Structure formats: C-alpha cells, structure tokens
Amino acid sequence: MSPLLVVDRLAVDYRANGRTVRALDGADLEVAAGETVGIVGESGSGKSTLGAAIGRLLPRTARVDGGVIRVAGESLFELAPADLRRVRRERLGFVFQDPIASLDPTMRVGRQLTLVLGRGTGSGDVAAHLDRVKLDARTARSYPHELSGGMAQRVAIAMAMAGEPELLVADEPTAALDSQVREEVLDVVFSLAATTGTGIIWLSHDLAAVARRCSRVAVMYGGRVVEQGPAAEVLGRPAHPYTAALAGSAPATAARGTRLEPVPGRPPMLTGPSDGCSFAPRCAFVIDRCAHERPPAVRVGDQDVLCHRAGEPATIGQGATT
Amino acid sequence: MRRPLDLLSKGGLGCLLALVAFALGSTVDLAGDPDAIVGPRLAPPGPEWWMGTDNLGRSMLPRVMEGVGTTLLLSCTAVLLTAAVSAAFGILAGYRGGYLNEVVLRLVEVLYSFPAIVLAVLVAAVLGPGQFAALASIVLVTIPLMTRLVRAAAVGVSQRDYVTAAVISGARLPRILGRHVLPNVAGTIAVQGTYALSVGISVEGGLSFLGFGVQPPQASLGVLIRQGGSYMIAAPWLIIGPGTVLVVAILAINVFGDGLRDRLEPRETRSLT
Numbered sequence: 103m104s105p106l107l108v109v110d111r112l113a114v115d116y117r118a119n120g121r122t123v124r125a126l127d128g129a130d131l132e133v134a135a136g137e138t139v140g141i142v143g144e145s146g147s148g149k150s151t152l153g154a155a156i157g158r159l160l161p162r163t164a165r166v167d168g169g170v171i172r173v174a175g176e177s178l179f180e181l182a183p184a185d186l187r188r189v190r191r192e193r194l195g196f197v198f199q200d201p202i203a204s205l206d207p208t209m210r211v212g213r214q215l216t217l218v219l220g221r222g223t224g225s226g227d228v229a230a231h232l233d234r235v236k237l238d239a240r241t242a243r244s245y246p247h248e249l250s251g252g253m254a255q256r257v258a259i260a261m262a263m264a265g266e267p268e269l270l271v272a273d274e275p276t277a278a279l280d281s282q283v284r285e286e287v288l289d290v291v292f293s294l295a296a297t298t299g300t301g302i303i304w305l306s307h308d309l310a311a312v313a314r315r316c317s318r319v320a321v322m323y324g325g326r327v328v329e330q331g332p333a334a335e336v337l338g339r340p341a342h343p344y345t346a347a348l349a350g351s352a353p354a355t356a357a358r359g360t361r362l363e364p365v366p367g368r369p370p371m372l373t374g375p376s377d378g379c380s381f382a383p384r385c386a387f388v389i390d391r392c393a394h395e396r397p398p399a400v401r402v403g404d405q406d407v408l409c410h411r412a413g414e415p416a417t418i419g420q421g422a423t424t
Numbered sequence: 425m426r427r428p429l430d431l432l433s434k435g436g437l438g439c440l441l442a443l444v445a446f447a448l449g450s451t452v453d454l455a456g457d458p459d460a461i462v463g464p465r466l467a468p469p470g471p472e473w474w475m476g477t478d479n480l481g482r483s484m485l486p487r488v489m490e491g492v493g494t495t496l497l498l499s500c501t502a503v504l505l506t507a508a509v510s511a512a513f514g515i516l517a518g519y520r521g522g523y524l525n526e527v528v529l530r531l532v533e534v535l536y537s538f539p540a541i542v543l544a545v546l547v548a549a550v551l552g553p554g555q556f557a558a559l560a561s562i563v564l565v566t567i568p569l570m571t572r573l574v575r576a577a578a579v580g581v582s583q584r585d586y587v588t589a590a591v592i593s594g595a596r597l598p599r600i601l602g603r604h605v606l607p608n609v610a611g612t613i614a615v616q617g618t619y620a621l622s623v624g625i626s627v628e629g630g631l632s633f634l635g636f637g638v639q640p641p642q643a644s645l646g647v648l649i650r651q652g653g654s655y656m657i658a659a660p661w662l663i664i665g666p667g668t669v670l671v672v673a674i675l676a677i678n679v680f681g682d683g684l685r686d687r688l689e690p691r692e693t694r695s696l697t
Binding site: 157159161162187188190191192194195196198200203204205206207208209214217218258261262264265 | 521522583584585586588589590591592593594595596599603604607608610
C-alpha cells in the first residue's frame with residue numbers, strides 16, 4: 103500500500119525584488135495513514151514552506167523548482183482545480199499558529215462551522231463538533247474576538263477536523279498559547295485524530311515536545327529533511343550531527359546541572375541548490391567532501407539520515423545526549 | 425469593543441438625514457409645486473416664500489427641496505453602482521492577483537489620471553447632456569479610488585488564515601469571496617462610499633452648473649446655482665440657498681464618513697502576542 107503522503111525531492115524558491123531564496127532544497131518525507139509525524143527545525147529551515155506545500159497553499163512569490171507531492175497517490179501539483187478542491191476537502195486539514203486570525207472575525211463561530219460542514223447542518227451537529235474539542239455548545243454563538251486563544255484554537259481544530267481529513271497539518275498550533283493551555287490543546291488534537299484515524303504532521307521547533315507526542319520525527323535543516331525515523335530513536339540516538347546538536351541544546355531533555363550546548367553558527371540562507379551539506383559550516387564532524395557533495399539518504403538503524411559520516415562509530419550521537 | 429460614533433459624526437449623520445427628509449418633502453409638495461409661479465420675480469425671502477423667488481416668480485423653497493432630492497438620488501444611485509463594480513473588481517483583483525490584478529490596476533490608473541470635472545465633461549460630450557451623463561460621470565470619477573482601496577483591503581484579507589482555512593476546506597471561489605473576503609472589506613466599502621457620495625454631489629453640482637448634467641426645468645443643486653448665478657448681484661438668495669445646502673450636504677457626509685472610518689478601520693483582528 104502506498105503511503106498517504108509522499109514528498110519527493112521537493113524544491114521551492116521564493117522570489118521577491120529580484121532575489122531568490124531557496125526554502126526547500128530537495129525535501130523528502132513519507133507519512134503513512136494514521137501516523138503522527140513531528141517536523142522539527144529552526145526558523146527558516148523550511149518546515150512552514152513544506153507544510154504549506156502539502157496543501158498547495160504556497161504564496162504567489164513561491165515557485166516549485168522540482169519534486170512532487172503525492173496525497174493518496176495523486177500528484178498535488180498536477181491536479182485540475184476541481185480535483186485539487188476535492189483532495190483538500192476530503193483529505194486535508196490545516197491548523198495555524200495564530201488561533202484568532204484563523205477564524206473569520208465577521209462571523210459567529212457556529213456559522214463558520216456550518217459553512218465548513220456544508221448544507222443541511224443543524225445546530226445539533228455544530229454542538230457535536232464543538233463537543234469533540236471539549237467546548238460548550240454556547241460557544242457557537244460567540245464571535246472569534248470573544249474567545250480566548252485556547253478556545254479559538256479548539257474551534258479552529260474542530261473546523262479543520264470537521265471533514266474527518268486523512269491528514270492534519272498543524273503549523274506550530276500552540277506557539278501563540280499559554281503553556282498551561284498548550285497541553286490541553288495538544289490533548290484535544292491527538293485524541294481526536296486518534297479516534298478518526300487522522301494522520302498528523304506537527305510542525306514545531308521543540309524536539310522534545312514533538313518526540314513525546316509523535317510516533318515519528320523528521321528533522322529539517324536548510325530546506326531538507328536531514329533525519330527521520332521513530333521519535334524515540336531520533337531523540338535518543340540521533341544519527342545526524344544537527345539532530346544531536348539540537349537534542350543537546352533543548353532545555354527539556356537536559357539533566358539538572360548539565361550545560362546546554364548551543365548549536366554554533368547560524369542557519370544557512372540558501373539562494374540556490376546547495377553544493378554539499380548545508381550543515382557543514384556548523385558541523386563538528388565536517389570532512390572535505392561535506393562542502394561539495396550533497397549527502398544521499400543513508401539508513402542508520404531505524405533512521406534515514408542525510409550525512410556523509412552517518413553510521414560511523416565514535417562520531418555522532420555519542421557526546422551530545424549522554 | 426465597538427466604539428459608538430463620536431458626537432461630531434452623529435451630527436453629520438443627523439444633518440444628512442434631515443436633508444433626506446427635506447428632500448422627501450418635495451415629493452408630497454410640502455412647500456408647494458416647485459414649478460408653479462407664485463409671486464413676483466426675484467422677490468427676497470419673506471413669509472410667503474422663505475427662500476425668495478426666482479427670475480420666473482417660482483418659490484425657491486420647493487425648488488431647493490426638489491434640487492436636493494435630485495442631487496442625492498443621482499449621487500446615491502451612482503455610488504451604489506460604483507460600490508458594486510469596485511467591490512467586484514477590487515475583490516477579484518486582490519484575491520486572484522496576477523494578470524487580472526494588473527489589468528484592473530492599469531485601467532483604474534487611466535481613469536484616475538483624468539481630473540474629475542474634465543472626465544465628467546468628456547462623458548457628457550459622448551453621452552449627451554442629461555441625468556444619465558451625470559450618473560455615468562459620478563460612477564467613473566469615483567470608481568478608481570474605491571477599486572484601489574477595496575483591492576488593497578482584499579489583498580490583506582486574502583492572506584489571512586481564515587481564508588486559507590476556507591480554501592483547504594474545499595470552498596469554491598464564490599463562497600470564499602462572498603462569505604469571507606467581502607464581509608471583511610465591507611467597512612472599507614462603506615467608508616469609501618461616503619466619500620464617493622460627497623464627490624458625487626460635487627460632480628453633479630459642477631456638471632449641472634456647466635449645463636451638461638441635469639436639465640431644467642428639473643431642479644438639482646447644480647441647476648439652481650447655475651440659474652441663480654445670472655442674478656447674483658440683484659438676488660443673491662438664489663445661490664445662497666442651494667449653495668448653503670450643497671456645502672452642508674458635503675460637510676455632513678464627510679464628517680459622518682470620518683466617524684465611520686474611525687469606527688470601522690483599521691479593523692485588525694485581535695492578536696494574542
């Protein structure tokens with residue numbers, strides 16, 4: 103059986119004022135039906151672009167420079183408008199970062215839900231969908247500005263999940279929320295997705311939080327997925343130097359008294375396809391070929407890793423997370 | 425929280441409603457028949473003719489009432505047409521962008537480059553003088569600004585997450601534009617509508633004053649000022665009456681428009697951060 107989502111060597115450029123910025127530089131990703139995948143990366147690593155590309159929601163300044171995305175076998179960039187609409191409606195759901203902005207300020211919550219649910223929806227259906235995200239039926243009569251951030255995000259989740267999509271893309275859904283509300287909202291998303299069999303792609307920069315919730319983790323760097331595999335493996339035995347550095351710099355995973363290791367240097371700003379490994383300038387294990395040879399995907403344990411030195415003993419994954 | 429209109433713009437709205445009531449009075453001949461000759465020619469204001477009489481001995485009061493009515497009706501009709509056209513093209517251009525956006529913007533710029541009264545005279549020359557020319561002039565003069573501002577507002581709204589959410593839920597274009605974009609640019613349309621209305625009143629006044637707009641014997645503010653202009657020294661009340669009403673109407677609309685803008689724009693969504 104083919105996976106639900108296949109992203110194959112996707113490259114996306116942004117062009118503005120004569121400048122080109124490469125946001126995705128050959129990203130690969132596979133998500134099976136019902137799977138929960140966390141995509142982790144720094145700002146500018148391309149994770150939001152990847153998320154938008156999965157819904158074919160890239161802004162006008164973006165240009166796909168190669169690669170394909172298949173949703174349930176259908177190539178997204180080749181679909182006719184009507185088919186694209188069908189794929190979006192039946193298979194995809196999106197939750198965004200700013201919950202208030204993802205609701206239309208001119209409409210009551212119930213009305214918006216009714217629009218998403220389609221014709222012939224009664225107030226009972228709206229109440230049922232609100233109940234699925236643990237909201238009172240009275241919320242339907244509120245305008246978005248009357249809701250708290252957590253409530254608004256639940257409404258947004260209810261709307262995204264209303265069509266029981268096969269894949270829910272959540273782009274940092276809790277970044278704008280208070281830390282107490284975060285876990286509640288995540289509980290709602292993951293339990294609801296589990297009951298409907300919806301797969302989740304959760305974009306975040308919090309490696310540890312993602313690893314706790316998701317079965318698989320993909321780490322992005324410089325527009326590529328540099329490591330993907332089972333969450334526990336990626337976090338516990340990172341095979342890519344960047345993942346190892348990321349795990350070592352996360353406050354949540356560090357034991358008390360251990361020094362956090364920042365990742366040295368800054369993330370790259372690509373203007374075209376990178377010649378070699380984009381992490382090479384910051385990498386502690388860099389060798390000559392890293393600078394001018396793009397690393398192919400290598401299998402290390404249960405992980406797929408883009409690194410020339412992956413799998414070499416006594417290098418990566420030893421120091422950083424002990 | 426929605427702020428109520430401030431006192432000044434409430435006053436403007438009151439003035440405007442009073443003018444509408446004043447104009448409606450002429451439909452029931454409240455102050456008499458505007459075309460009836462009731463007294464001596466060029467009589468100053470007095471108890472029988474509160475605003476004096478004109479060069480034919482017609483009472484000015486019912487004529488001004490009719491004139492305001494004609495001007496307001498013409499301007500309002502034109503502004504509604506402008507709003508419909510501008511909303512349609514502005515929203516489409518703002519949402520779709522690309523080629524359509526360029527075409528709409530360039531067309532609007534061509535219209536924008538004409539001074540209002542020159543464009544109006546041009547329209548009158550092509551269509552022939554009359555009410556229809558005045559209507560078409562107002563529409564063409566007010567379309568550029570409103571289209572541009574609606575487009576700009578639509579560009580902003582189109583990038584909002586709720587529009588993206590609607591797209592991903594499989595909504596068709598009419599629903600996205602009609603249910604999400606239009607309501608969120610409606611404030612801009614309303615505010616620009618008030619300004620377009622005041623521009624419309626002055627365009628009608630100017631065009632009819634030049635003789636290309638509303639034709640006598642039908643009264644409009646422009647027609648009355650034109651007719652009164654010939655007797656400005658002997659009978660200044662002929663232009664003071666309609667002139668004052670014109671000024672009050674434009675001022676009231678602008679003040680009300682300002683209040684409306686303060687209340688409706690910028691209407692940003694509340695952010696948590």
